[in-house]
Amino acid sequence: MPSTPTTRRGFLGLVGASILVAGCAEKQSASKGTAVAADKLKSLVPTRVPFEIPGLKPDLPGSEFVAPGFLSRPATMVQAVTTKPLTSGKEVTAMTPLWGTVPPGLGDNSYYDIVNERLGGPVRFNISDGNTYGQKLSTLLASGDVPEMVCVPQWELIKIAHFTEAANKLFADLSPYLAGDKAKEFPLLANYDTAAWQYSVFGGVLQGIPWQNDPFPFATFVRQDILKELGLEQPKSGDDLLALGKAITDPKKKRWAFGGGMEQEMQRAFGAPREWRKKADGTLEYKYETPEWAAAIEFMVKLFAAGHVHPDIVANKDADNKGIFGSGQMVIYRDGLGSWHENLGRFQADNPKFDQQIVAPYPAQAGGRTIVWRNEPASMFAFIKKGLGDARTRELISLANWTSAPFGTQEYELVFNGVEGKHYTVENGKIKQTALGRKEVAPTYMFLSGRPSANEKSQYEGLVQALHDWETQAATLLEADPFVGLRVETPSKMAGLVTPTEDKMQEIFRGKRPISEWPKILKEWQDQGGNEAREFYMKVARENGRL
Structure with a gap:
């Protein structure tokens, strides 16, 4: 599961319209993190030209943080690319x-x-398990032997030490083809928000083709059909989750309450920041250092100790959540927003009662303050060798x-749905996937680029309206982030500490380590690079008037 998603996994949504502005006036050494001036970024990235x-x-109208909603499929699709x-x-x-x-191969x-x-x-895909x-x-980058195109999720990138150095060595500089008005040759790429492109600059080089991001990294999802069968309500707080864990879990019936990723929802629910937070004394503290993070650890220890987490997840933090969620062995988990339609397409055909629903953002305790973490402008990148x-x-x-190609084009329709009459049919204006479509059509070509978001999966009853309503509410709860609008690359030491630190937390x-070890783990993080990273981020924040 993504540590700072995306959510890859959240394919729907609308990126914030704010333009990335100045970081440090001079590019810093990549190993110590970078912050690049906006005027330099402007010279590297495409000039935006909307594709109408x-x-x-x-x-349903879109806004800065809410994707436009389409309750029906267009009667005709335009051809965006003629060659x-x-x-x-x-x-x-x-x-x-x-x-x-x-899916079956070539x-x-x-x-x-x-x-x-x-x-x-032909495109020959080397498809790898998203959970690992x-x-x-990491293995691929270390080998130096990369395919012609590589999809790299942001939530994995930030955990790879020296990623920028590897990217600069292995992947092409795209500015000679896309900077400024050069992008007019590629009008569908020029259609992306400028912020997404600016976030695709690594070490002063435009290298990634961005997946324009949903501002919301994830949400809690439930099997509403199972909750209804058990006479239970959706959770409205962390306290409710504890009660639901007891009410749902029944190992004799092979049913457990929780899957993976709930720790991130509880970190958010307790009020920990997504990354950095400004303190009253004008300094910065990282999420690991906050009392809210420690409270979330205590909460998760309770969930695991009570036996309410599915044993596959207990045995392997990277185990697949979707399969056990679809089978009904697990009822509540955290995922990106795009998982909603993905799971409906995967499981509803064989189980018409399958009903995945999204849970409104909730606090740790009833009546507490609710925040929603805010994503970066891009959640994935396609790199070219x-x-x-x-x-x-x-x-x-x-x-x-x-x-x-965006929603409303023939290319989008083909990439996401295949061929009408073969991979899907249209009934009452809504797409219905065929058995062949379920077998053959999988997310593949879509990972070779991004596209502006659209909330358009109208084939699933009520999804478009429910997702629009959720995003509208969540948009009012987005946390204040001192680095919104700045393109800052994570220092390599800090990036390299994410996996070992969070593995110890897991x-x-x-129960493999006592909870009393967390302060020691935190100090190791601080001493091995966290404190150094703080100095870098504070310098960037001060130079941009954020502290």
């Missing part, structure tokens, strides 16, 4: 994550065949441009 689709208007992007016809190699069942998958025909050449994708990425030559690099950027949850 005639006649396409949302039923095939892969002009050489040469096979493209790509590595992408997947949180689900791997030669055995009609969805691949049809998309590749439209592209002008970070480990695969360095040294491929001008023609091939341009060809792969053209591929990313094609896969960036051991505390599971």
